[in-house]
Amino acid sequence: MKKHIHKFTLMVGQNTVRSEGRIHRVLHVAFQGDKLCLWAEVDTDDSAQLNHFHVVGTGFNVPNNVARHIGSVVEDPYVWHVYQM
Known part of the structure; x- marks a missing residue:
């Protein structure tokens, strides 16, 4: 396994x-x-893949198909919640 840290920009x-x-x-x-970013360890020995994330603000509906909460980010006055799908 060869791991590298990669950054991804989310909306x-x-x-x-x-x-x-x-x-x-x-x-x-x-x-x-002004960009919401996600940093992850990527195993570059594996083949490239598509990854799905969902970003939702406090007070909005969380989609039913989210797998797990990744983290939350404060951008005053908003709080954004990142889920992996």
Whole structure:
């Protein structure tokens, strides 16, 4: 297994991002400047894959097909919640 840390930019709503291998572990979600970013360890020995995330604000519906909560990010006055699908 050869792991590298990769950064992915997310938007509010459903996101599909291509990774250069299997995402082994999500490390962090935060704003970098005005962009919501997700950092993850990617196993680059695996083949490229599509990954699905959903970003929802506090007070909005969480889709039924989300697998797990990744993290939450404060962008005053909003709080965004990132889920893996």
